[in-house]
Amino acid sequence: MNDTDRQILALLRENARMSITDIAKKVRISRATVQKRIEALEVDGIITGYTIRIRPGVEKNRIRAWMSVAVEGAKAPAIVQQLRGEPAVHTLHTTNGKWDLLVELRADNLESFDQILGRIRRIEGINTTETSILLSTRKA
Template sequence: MDEIDRKILDTLQSDARISHQDLGDRVGLSASPCARRVKRLEADGYITGYSARIDEAKMGYGFSVFVSVRLDKQVDRRLQEFESNIRGLSEVVDCWLMTGSFDYLLRVAVTDLNEFENFLTGRLTKIAGVASLESSIPIRRVKNARGRLY
């Protein structure tokens, strides 16, 4: 990983649809060596995929809630069951296994407080092993960074 690789990654994070020619121009390479570097970065796992960033609010899901979840037991089977259930809930857009007083941190994207209440009482609390929950409603996003390169 050298400085040119980092510049390639930085550029692709802001515009993954850029041509190899334009990408090469930005990082100081011709198109062919630039394409080879991108392929290597993909093969080595630095680039894990390409996607479009979607505006959740425009899709109707502009209400986010962070939910901390504590399970009744921290054993492998219980963790696996919980994670399997969470993967099936479209409202949960991020899920992190945590250290500290809670086991998981979720970010839930819904239309409004009413939908969140229905999700919470009708789906999340019904998952076996959920012992307690704590919800926090964000006021505004202060930073939305891409992957760290430096």
């Protein structure tokens, strides 16, 4: 991967629907070159898919939270597997330091959020959790 590939990736991160022609103009290379580079990035597994971003606040009744999880011993792989099967888990990250996992949770209301917390806290091997509800999000 070179600087041109990085420029293409940056443009696609900003707008995955940007046309090949527009990318070519911005990067100052031919349309055919852009197409070949994107295809190569897909074949190499660097680009694994395309997605949408929903404007914050559109899902008005949606509760989002970060849960930090401390794991007992070497049980992290089993816990990660269980968390991947939990529909409320939106993203799951392994970390270092005090917490072993950082989990983004989503729920429709406080009652279901409470049930989700209970299910996760009962997973064997989870030692401690700390959860913070996200109040607002700002672009960096």
